[in-house]
């Protein structure tokens with residue numbers, strides 16, 4: 001029996017993707033033989049409503065000195081984090097000697113805005129290669145996994161926190177209870193935890209099953225998070241839907257009773273009830289939609305191959321590992337995947353072993369179709385690739401449905 005990471009009750013599995021490689025484990029041909037696979041199965045806890053992975057990969061296997069995701073590769077994400085930092089500075093900082101902490105600070109995409117303003121800050125980033133990029137920008141960083149013990153030493157060294165921030169990281173940590181206990185310890189009486197992650201409601205509505213991979217342990221809803229926070233005498237006081245990563249939710253959390261609770265929190269819980277986010281049937285339906293999506297995408301790719309068309313992938317995202325391996329997309333259907341990240345170029349995608357090539361190769365010889373694995377950056381990418389479209393190039397997307405654009 002699988003018990004819920006948050007409340008210990010039984011978790012009902014609703015989808016099984018089969019064995020999957022490490023989603024960000026881009027590799028060289030010499031490494032193919034040693035590649036490891038892990039079960040990727042997702043379930044719902046019908047008691048506390050938390051959607052979660054049934055089995056998990058050890059964090060040290062996922063986050064290390066060769067982590068290939070550099071947050072600042074996307075222009076629109078840089079803008080997004082500038083606005084996020086701006087909001088925190090204006091709304092949530094005590095003017096007397098403020099202190100801000102960010103978990104999963106990566107290459108400093110958010111904290112750089114505090115560093116330039118000489119605001120006391122600390123980044124927590126266990127992947128040393130990305131952390132080093134942040135440190136080179138002047139960001140004070142500790143290269144460790146955050147937990148309750150690290151929280152104690154941060155409190156001793158720096159004192160309490162005005163704003164504890166996180167983006168696309170809280171859902172990555174199985175020991176969420178230890179993280180929340182640590183944050184509870186660190187926050188000033190008026191302090192806040194503000195974090196955002198891909199939102200379960202969007203994943204279900206858009207059939208964006210590619211959000212499901214080893215790093216994403218939790219798929220939060222406002223309802224399930226509310227339950228997780230209660231245990232730690234923390235309270236969700238506001239929510240702010242975000243467009244990024246295909247639909248995210250930003251959560252503002254405070255000590256229980258310390259701040260007024262916005263009516264948007266209860267309103268969103270009611271919306272989640274109406275959407276059926278706590279019901280097994282909803283996920284059975286989701287699972288059928290995923291199967292339909294796989295069939296349509298594979299039929300399209302086989303059809304294009306039959307017509308002798310060239311298809312190249314755009315964005316070697318971690319999400320694409322789930323799509324390529326679950327659907328069975330290999331090099332015979334998608335010639336290569338273009339990506340601007342130097343650490344991914346020249347390597348092969350996990351499991352499916354599709355070559356990852358520099359973006360210049362996409363530009364040098366446009367394919368007939370480009371399969372947009374980085375669909376969450378569609379607006380930015382399509383605006384940049386007018387020339388590809390003018391040359392007759394077409395996009396293939398699969399979220400919210402399989403389509404040629």
Ligand code: SAH
Nearest residue numbers: 063071103104106124127145146167168169
């Ligand atoms: N916040 C950035 C990076 C997200 S990727 C953004 O939104 O773009 C997730 C990051 O969290 C990785 O850099 C990973 O190394 C880091 N991480 C994973 N587990 C962590 C933990 N327990 N404590 C702190 N950081 C962690």
Ligand code: TMP
Nearest residue numbers: 073074315316317338339340341374377
């Ligand atoms: P993400 O979806 O997890 O943010 O990953 C996006 C990936 O796509 C990352 O490897 C960088 C790559 N990318 C490009 O190659 N070109 C682009 O224009 C953008 C925005 C991202």
Ligand code: ZN
Nearest residue numbers: 004007045048
């Ligand atoms: Zn539970």
